[in-house]
Amino acid sequence: MSNVRVAGVGLTPFGSTPERTGRDLFAEASIKAFEDSGVPRDDVDALLYGNFMGELSEHQGHQGPLMAEAAGIQAPATRYESACASSGAAVRDAVMRVRNGEDDVVLVGGAERMTNLGTAGATESLAIAADDLWEVRAGTTFPGAYALMAQAYFDEFGGEHEDLAHIAVKNHENALTNDKAQYQRAIEVADVLEAPQVSSPLGLYDACPISDGAAAVVLTSEEYADEHDLEAPVAITGTGQGGDRMALHDREHLARSPAAREAGAEAYADAGVDATDVDLAEVHDCFTIAEVLALEALDLEPIGEGITAARDGRTTADGETPINLSGGLKAKGHPVGATGASQIAEVAKLLAGTHPNSSAVEEATTGVAHNAGGTVASATVHVLEVVE
Amino acid sequence: MSNVRVAGVGLTPFGSTPERTGRDLFAEASIKAFEDSGVPRDDVDALLYGNFMGELSEHQGHQGPLMAEAAGIQAPATRYESACASSGAAVRDAVMRVRNGEDDVVLVGGAERMTNLGTAGATESLAIAADDLWEVRAGTTFPGAYALMAQAYFDEFGGEHEDLAHIAVKNHENALTNDKAQYQRAIEVADVLEAPQVSSPLGLYDACPISDGAAAVVLTSEEYADEHDLEAPVAITGTGQGGDRMALHDREHLARSPAAREAGAEAYADAGVDATDVDLAEVHDCFTIAEVLALEALDLEPIGEGITAARDGRTTADGETPINLSGGLKAKGHPVGATGASQIAEVAKLLAGTHPNSSAVEEATTGVAHNAGGTVASATVHVLEVVE
Numbered sequence: 200m201s202n203v204r205v206a207g208v209g210l211t212p213f214g215s216t217p218e219r220t221g222r223d224l225f226a227e228a229s230i231k232a233f234e235d236s237g238v239p240r241d242d243v244d245a246l247l248y249g250n251f252m253g254e255l256s257e258h259q260g261h262q263g264p265l266m267a268e269a270a271g272i273q274a275p276a277t278r279y280e281s282a283c284a285s286s287g288a289a290v291r292d293a294v295m296r297v298r299n300g301e302d303d304v305v306l307v308g309g310a311e312r313m314t315n316l317g318t319a320g321a322t323e324s325l326a327i328a329a330d331d332l333w334e335v336r337a338g339t340t341f342p343g344a345y346a347l348m349a350q351a352y353f354d355e356f357g358g359e360h361e362d363l364a365h366i367a368v369k370n371h372e373n374a375l376t377n378d379k380a381q382y383q384r385a386i387e388v389a390d391v392l393e394a395p396q397v398s399s400p401l402g403l404y405d406a407c408p409i410s411d412g413a414a415a416v417v418l419t420s421e422e423y424a425d426e427h428d429l430e431a432p433v434a435i436t437g438t439g440q441g442g443d444r445m446a447l448h449d450r451e452h453l454a455r456s457p458a459a460r461e462a463g464a465e466a467y468a469d470a471g472v473d474a475t476d477v478d479l480a481e482v483h484d485c486f487t488i489a490e491v492l493a494l495e496a497l498d499l500e501p502i503g504e505g506i507t508a509a510r511d512g513r514t515t516a517d518g519e520t521p522i523n524l525s526g527g528l529k530a531k532g533h534p535v536g537a538t539g540a541s542q543i544a545e546v547a548k549l550l551a552g553t554h555p556n557s558s559a560v561e562e563a564t565t566g567v568a569h570n571a572g573g574t575v576a577s578a579t580v581h582v583l584e585v586v587e
Numbered sequence: 588m589s590n591v592r593v594a595g596v597g598l599t600p601f602g603s604t605p606e607r608t609g610r611d612l613f614a615e616a617s618i619k620a621f622e623d624s625g626v627p628r629d630d631v632d633a634l635l636y637g638n639f640m641g642e643l644s645e646h647q648g649h650q651g652p653l654m655a656e657a658a659g660i661q662a663p664a665t666r667y668e669s670a671c672a673s674s675g676a677a678v679r680d681a682v683m684r685v686r687n688g689e690d691d692v693v694l695v696g697g698a699e700r701m702t703n704l705g706t707a708g709a710t711e712s713l714a715i716a717a718d719d720l721w722e723v724r725a726g727t728t729f730p731g732a733y734a735l736m737a738q739a740y741f742d743e744f745g746g747e748h749e750d751l752a753h754i755a756v757k758n759h760e761n762a763l764t765n766d767k768a769q770y771q772r773a774i775e776v777a778d779v780l781e782a783p784q785v786s787s788p789l790g791l792y793d794a795c796p797i798s799d800g801a802a803a804v805v806l807t808s809e810e811y812a813d814e815h816d817l818e819a820p821v822a823i824t825g826t827g828q829g830g831d832r833m834a835l836h837d838r839e840h841l842a843r844s845p846a847a848r849e850a851g852a853e854a855y856a857d858a859g860v861d862a863t864d865v866d867l868a869e870v871h872d873c874f875t876i877a878e879v880l881a882l883e884a885l886d887l888e889p890i891g892e893g894i895t896a897a898r899d900g901r902t903t904a905d906g907e908t909p910i911n912l913s914g915g916l917k918a919k920g921h922p923v924g925a926t927g928a929s930q931i932a933e934v935a936k937l938l939a940g941t942h943p944n945s946s947a948v949e950e951a952t953t954g955v956a957h958n959a960g961g962t963v964a965s966a967t968v969h970v971l972e973v974v975e
Contacts, residue, residue: 220720222720245828246830251648252642252648254642254643255642255643257719258714259715259718260639260668260715261668261670261715261960261965262668263960263965264830264832264833264846264964265718267830268832268833273830275830275849275965276965277667277669277676277965278668279666279667279668280648280649280666280667281651281665282648288665292665295683296683299683299687326646327647327648327649328648328649330647330653331646331647440633441663442634442652442662442664444652444656445649445656449656461663462663572649572652573652576652576653577649577651577663577664577665
């Protein structure tokens with residue numbers, strides 16, 4: 200079994216560019232990834248591509264071959280859709296293919312065009328990640344669903360909005376050096392607490408923005424990387440996936456994410472590491488409470504204690520295990536189909552020492568990327584390690 | 588590397604059931620597949636699920652976990668979308684996972700709900716499989732696109748509508764014994780020629796219907812099948828995938844399908860067979876001309892000669908290589924996301940001797956399933972063989 204090397208990564212700026220098509224965005228990301236990798240396009244064996252709502256935002260399905268064309272490659276292409284974990288799911292299959300020798304070089308990534316729908320249109324389109332029959336028709340939106348999860352957490356373990364506010368403040372702080380981030384501006388706890396309420400207890404600054412953007416990653420086998428003298432010091436050494444009941448009301452606990460726990464445990468075992476080895480992570484903070492649930496599901500915090508991690512400085516840039524040094528979904532932005540692949544890109548750069556925030560994690564050898572769909576009805580976790 | 592056994596298959600009736608949800612359809616197909624296989628649900632490691640237009644027909648994305656729930660399994664689930672080749676793409680990854688030891692048991696399948704959209708709505712929704720920017724906005728629909736391909740074929744190689752009519756007649760004839768088929772009635776060449784024109788040279792009887800339905804297949808490793816004494820005499824021994832430019836106008840030839848040729852060549856090589864070994868095939872006859880192009884791409888007919896295959900009896904039930912003994916998309920129906928998996932189910936039953944039409948192919952040991960997306964911008968091909 201071959202190690203799977205991250206040979207190159209490319210990201211568009213994340214933000215509001217309603218005039219840009221999905222193919223335009225993915226073309227930019229893939230150009231950057233190929234440049235970064237030094238891998239010629241002709242060597243690509245497959246494109247695995249994540250997209251969530253192209254049918255609604257661009258009247259466009261069947262994006263696999265469309266995006267292969269945008270990337271300038273002639274290779275079979277498949278689109279993966281697992282809501283906000285779409286490109287995480289694509290990365291997982293890409294890792295399996297390369298490690299098993301099915302493919303030597305895979306282009307994996309994703310894109311999403313959202314802001315052209317407007318805020319109401321995007322919110323309605325995002326709702327297709329929930330159960331239309333039993334949740335959406337009853338009025339559930341994702342801010343509402345995550346507010347229920349936050350309230351359930353507070354009820355079971357304690358905590359308050361101010362704890363969550365520190366997560367938003369931390370992630371905005373981390374994004375200051377990230378020139379791809381949608382929000383490169385510092386905020387304070389008071390800003391979060393005074394922001395308009397979205398769905399109690401969550402306010403506007405507890406939510407990630409609606410974003411356009413794309414991410415692309417060139418993965419190669421170890422043999423290919425060695426043979427071509429690639430600068431590819433980081434490998435994806437573990438992959439895991441979990442699933443849960445679709446609708447919140449069918450879950451045993453609203454304030455836990457068993458799908459992410461399952462994915463994390465599988466990825467750790469696959470890589471031969473455990474949570475104590477993790478030096479940094481990018482986790483799926485679509486809402487501030489989601490970062491808390493992710494930390495606990497990944498065993499980076501004990502159940503019921505993740506709520507204080509940012510406030511007490513355990514997950515800040517100067518903390519023991521910095522979380523979302525990219526700015527996270529909260530400040531970097533969340534173009535849904537691009538997010539999972541963008542997390543791989545960020546962790547790889549942080550570990551390789553080529554990220555603006557690498558100085559915060561100079562000795563780091565092990566990082567984690569956690570991507571979640573819906574209210575974590577699906578989740579993928581990947582472990583990345585410095586291997587040379 | 589383990590052989591990948593087809594342990595059980597399940598299909599809903601294909602037809603017009605606009606009141607049934609996708610989850611209802613997939614639940615039925617999966618119940619049947621589990622019953623057929625004797626595999627307990629708890630042993631399933633993953634669901635790989637194909638769906639094409641759920642966002643438009645049911646306001647429902649993120650169908651992976653939803654369908655895992657419908658199937659009564661607790662396992663990670665991913666949705667694959669490659670237009671009309673969606674569940675073909677899912678089968679391909681399922682085969683890779685099982686043969687490489689990532690999973691022992693995979694539930695793979697797909698479903699589509701279409702008729703609730705009405706004919707105009709379904710046609711518009713199907714168009715998202717073409718290039719929205721360069722084809723759909725210019726007025727292209729799939730009947731129009733395949734009509735262009737048919738006309739280009741006639742121009743280059745000769746042939747006439749009556750040749751195509753024999754394909755429709757053959758596939759309706761084959762469907763007479765298929766109690767899951769949407770159309771269980773014989774037609775004659777005159778019916779095809781006299782049917783209302785859809786897009787010259789194609790008429791109404793050259794097109795597959797709009798359909799609701801689901802298909803599910805339980806795949807296991809050889810070791811699992813042996814250990815559990817499963818009745819699973821057929822294996823998927825070859826998998827291949829190809830891609831092409833998305834828009835017809837970017838192709839070198841309108842009347843050839845290089846993506847299917849690439850997929851076929853890869854699948855044959857993977858299985859260690861060639862076209863002369865193929866005893867029967869299910870090919871993607873969304874329009875009559877599509878069957879011709881498929882036969883030629885799979886090297887079952889020389890380029891330019893596939894047009895006479897049905898008319899001259901080479902592909903009829905009593906011919907040398909029977910094609911679409913299930914009735915094909917044309918008569919069995921084409922619930923898009925279900926089609927690729929349903930082809931695997933049909934070929935497996937034909938080879939196992941448990942299909943109503945198995946008597947036509949009593950000595951058969953090798954079958955092929957060919958699934959295509961859009962105007963064959965994507966294609967998957969699988970080879971199935973009797974292994975015990």
